[in-house]
Amino acid sequence: xxxxxxxxxxxxxxxxxxxxxxxxxxxxxxxxxxxxxxxxxxxxxxxxxxxxxxxxxxxxxxxxxxxxxxxxxxxxxxxxxxxxxxxxxxxxxxxxxxxxxxxxxxxxxxxxxxxxxxxxxxxxxxxxxxxxxxxxxxxxxxxxxxxxxxxxxxxxxxxxxxxxxxxxxxxxxxxxxxxxxxxxxxxxxxxxxxxxxxxxxxxxxxxxxxxxxxxxxxxxxxxxxxxxxxxxxxxxxxxxxxxxxxxxxxxxxxxxxxxxxxxxxxxxxxxxxxxxxxxxxxxxxxxxxxxxxxxxxxxxxxxxxxxxxxxxxxxxxxxxxxxxxxxxxxxxxxxxxxxxxxxxxxxxxxxxxxxxxxxxxxxxxxxxxxxxxxxxxxxxxxxxxxxxxxxxxxxxxxxxxxxxxxxxxxxxxxxxxxxxxxxxxxxx
Numbered sequence: 307x308x309x310x311x312x313x314x315x316x317x318x319x320x321x322x323x324x325x326x327x328x329x330x331x332x333x334x335x336x337x338x339x340x341x342x343x344x345x346x347x348x349x350x351x352x353x354x355x356x357x358x359x360x361x362x363x364x365x366x367x368x369x370x371x372x373x374x375x376x377x378x379x380x381x382x383x384x385x386x387x388x389x390x391x392x393x394x395x396x397x398x399x400x401x402x403x404x405x406x407x408x409x410x411x412x413x414x415x416x417x418x419x420x421x422x423x424x425x426x427x428x429x430x431x432x433x434x435x436x437x438x439x440x441x442x443x444x445x446x447x448x449x450x451x452x453x454x455x456x457x458x459x460x461x462x463x464x465x466x467x468x469x470x471x472x473x474x475x476x477x478x479x480x481x482x483x484x485x486x487x488x489x490x491x492x493x494x495x496x497x498x499x500x501x502x503x504x505x506x507x508x509x510x511x512x513x514x515x516x517x518x519x520x521x522x523x524x525x526x527x528x529x530x531x532x533x534x535x536x537x538x539x540x541x542x543x544x545x546x547x548x549x550x551x552x553x554x555x556x557x558x559x560x561x562x563x564x565x566x567x568x569x570x571x572x573x574x575x576x577x578x579x580x581x582x583x584x585x586x587x588x589x590x591x592x593x594x595x596x597x598x599x600x601x602x603x604x605x606x607x608x609x610x611x612x613x614x615x616x617x618x619x620x621x622x623x624x625x626x627x628x629x630x631x632x633x634x635x636x637x638x639x640x641x642x643x644x645x646x647x648x649x650x651x652x653x654x655x656x657x658x659x660x661x662x663x664x665x666x667x668x669x670x671x672x673x674x675x676x677x678x679x680x681x682x683x684x685x686x687x688x689x690x691x692x693x694x695x696x697x698x699x700x701x702x703x704x705x706x707x708x709x710x711x712x713x714x715x716x717x718x719x720x721x722x723x724x725x726x727x728x729x730x731x732x733x734x
Contacts, residue, residue, distance in 0.1 A: 323505045326500070330500040330501040333493075334498050335457070336463035338399075338463070348480065349558075351561055353418065360562055360688050367682075371674060371679070373423040374674055375430075376671070378433075381667050382668065385431075386438070386512040391438055391442075395432055398428035400491070404424075405421040433670060438666075440453055441653060445515060449653050451595060460645070461587035461591060461645070465584035468576075468579075469581050471580075472573050472575075483573070536656070537717060538718055541718060542651065543673065544672065544710055545611065545706075546644075546672065546673035547672050548704060549614060549640070549644075552614055552618065553637075554680030555680040556614075556621060556700055557579055559688055562693075563625050564625060569627045578634075582631060582635060587642030587645065594606050603722040604711075604719050607648075610641075611707040614636070614707075616701070617701060620632050625693060653666075654721075683700075684700055
């Protein structure tokens with residue numbers, strides 16, 4: 307009887323640790339926005355106020371994007387192997403906050419470029435780290451639901467952070483935004499340290515559940531060529547590359563267009579663009595979690611790809627302060643759906659291979675190729691041909707995503723239905 311009672315107490319203790327781990331994960335996602343993007347969309351307006359043109363602004367953003375793109379796959383491989391996933395978040399948080407403060411000290415070209423490269427590298431590492439910890443805590447069967455909740459909290463954190471940034475920038479000037487980023491960074495580090503280390507199953511975190519039959523029969527991951535043999539993964543990555551080639555520059559350019567035309571207060575308008583998008587993302591991420599259970603990920607991603615051409619058309623037509631509402635609501639639909647569908651689909655496609663996090667990094671690398679080129683393309687097109695043409699061109703890139711997703715529907719639909727038999731998750 308004593309043994310049974312001890313086992314029961316141990317099981318209850320493990321359940322309590324898992325619950326604490328989930329809550330800490332959600333807190334981490336709330337505060338980690340500034341670790342992933344530094345001061346994000348406020349950078350363009352900050353540099354514009356200090357005499358930078360749209361072309362150079364886009365170029366330094368592209369430099370950061372390229373650095374992040376090159377680092378994501380190695381970062382994912384490292385996350386698969388390391389058992390110090392929490393420490394990865396701590397180190398990246400410190401580096402990102404320090405890199406952001408560099409821009410306060412100097413706005414010279416090389417300082418801004420170095421800051422953006424450091425921020426992008428840190429952001430590339432934290433994504434697979436959080437996805438890996440989530441998978442390690444809740445395992446494959448719970449990943450879709452927990453990832454949906456994580457993303458909802460992440461979007462809420464982005465919304466609150468942007469709102470506070472806009473208010474602080476309006477009241478105290480743009481430098482106040484950098485100090486807020488430092489506070490969020492400290493709180494993100496605190497949150498990840500609250501995750502009980504023993505709740506993270508590092509084999510499950512890389513897609514090797516207990517009892518999986520892998521190529522060595524003892525927890526040995528498959529070779530990296532498993533990524534190249536997975537046709538749905540390749541189509542997904544190419545579709546995301548087209549999407550982010552158009553999407554990456556849309557938000558900073560729209561802020562520059564409206565503020566440059568004298569139709570918005572810099573800090574307040576930029577904050578509004580983020581708040582509107584993130585508010586929509588909170589709702590769409592929870593909807594995506596439920597639709598993925600019943601209909602699979604194919605439909606979720608199709609809708610996300612279709613949102614960008616419409617967004618580009620509206621952005622190029624309505625360069626007004628009120629245009630932020632439709633333009634950024636569509637951003638919330640596209641990005642909110644993808645924030646749940648992409649990690650969930652990658653985890654599903656690579657389940658049992660032991661390469662889930664390197665797969666997450668590889669997909670981020672390819673989509674980062676598009677995102678890193680977007681600011682340079684958008685910035686120089688806007689400078690030469692004007693903002694309207696730039697928005698139309700950027701929105702048109704997503705037609706490539708739609709063509710791939712619809713053209714390979716027969717291959718993609720069965721692969722994207724891998725979660726259709728999961729129990730209905732709670733949105734609580």
